[in-house]
Amino acid sequence: MTTSLAEELILQGEEKGRREGRREGWKEGEAKGEAKGEAKGIILVLKTRFNSVPEKIQERVWACSDPGQLETWIRLAVSCRSLEEFGESLE
Secondary structure, eight states, X not given: OOOOHHHHHHHHHHHHHHHHHHHHHHHHHHHHHHHHHHHHHHHHHHHHHHSOOOHHHHHHHXXXXXXXXXXXXXXXXXXXXXXXXXXXXXX
8 A cells, every 4th residue: 555645744744743742852851850950959958068958948949940040049058057048048
């Protein structure tokens, strides 16, 4: 059975759509992974400096996916004088 030009074009379009979907999914997954790694680093720094981190702070940090915000919090985690100071930046 032969395929018509129209059928061939449809098949090519479907394949292109699948490739683009995989590429977009990969990018999204990579961004989420980077955010989780940064969040883990923030919490680790805070635990190292202050021995424990309140659940409220941990939840807020884990929920963040904004790379700029996470970078700001990383810098603050290493420089803040207290968990209260760090917590105020989350509001």
